Amino acid sequence: MATAAAHETDRTAAYGTDDGATDAYERAFDAAVAADERIEPRDWMPDAYRATLVRQIAQHAHSEIIGMQPEANWITRAPSLRRKAILMAKVQDEAGHGLYLYSAAETLGTSREELLDKLHSGRQKYSSIFNYPTLTWADVGAIGWLVDGAAITNQVPLCRCSYGPYARAMVRICKEESFHQRQGYELLLALSRGTPEQHAMAQDAVDRWWWPSLMMFGPPDDESQHSAQSMAWKIKRHSNDELRQRFVDICVPQAESLGLTLPDPDLRWNEERGHHDFGPIDWTEFWEVLKGNGPCNEQRITQRRQAHDEGAWVREAAAAHAAKRAARGPLTTETTGATRA
């Protein structure tokens, strides 16, 4: 991966502002996308393609690290050491996923600091799903099964995204998400098969998370402003409605195996379509949460800013330590304990 700075320098030097040259590069870009080749950081790309990727990857990265909060809420109250260890591993994975994605975004010429600054100031978004609260332990299960399940449905096609670094990050993430979904399902199953109170708790969590999970696929196709262009660029491979339908079809039999119901009276198999029909989604709620009026918007961003500010001394100390070590001379393998091979 090229550094952002190196990338910018290359671009200016190589392409200048010659329109004729840009046309040739645009044709090469279009041909690469058409041939299903990957675009790599130092390739020429249309400014709008770059901007779309930065927006999407940044939003994705932010979602991963904001998503740590609702689950971390339950670490200290996990019902067993086994569940606690699993939850800690999962929350740590979310941090890792955020870092893979921030790195991918940085190959497009943006910086880590700029991305965090835009998250903290509300200029870039994260997934609305994380603005809902985790009220009970069962919510940890519902997030794993439904929220991570929806994320996987969205993310598997992104492994073939036309932008190389994003696709590679998604391959790594998808491998790890599978554990997230299965631990959630197992958790809900344990509750569903437990006492009547535990079963009710699991059902309540599914009732609250089902509709917001369906909203995770974004607005309906005819109202989705970026979809058509993203699909032409092969950033996106399937439409929002297509992925949402796929998710519903996957979840229905899984809910049956759990012994839980999905809170939709209109949900039924449609023989003709070969898919499940489902009831209307409350898009007013979706837009309200997106605008910042969800139950936890304020809390999530405040906590994120606080974590960043309170971690400043650690970053400063590490940088000061590094500067001191550097002044003493180059670090050798003896001091790190690392060997070359």
Place this chain on the structure above:
Amino acid sequence: MTNTDWPLWEVFVRSRRGLSHTHAGSLHAPDAEFALRNARDLYTRRGEGVSIWVVPSSAITASSPDEKDPFFEPSADKPYRHPTFYEIPEGVKHL
């Protein structure tokens, strides 16, 4: 002083003995020691590696994508470098 002062490092992981190190991704760290520790936490949480290299991204020299054609051209017109270029009578073994 902020995170931007932390340079970018490229991480290479040897997944098991006998294989070469492969590029896994990149990360920010204040120095080589932290880069190694961060790389362990970020890229080997599930036993993906037995050895890690970290290299400052600024130390990598890359061929430019614009030189692609002329730069790699010399190898394009030399099919005789491939074993399939040669016709060998049928039945000749171990060749």
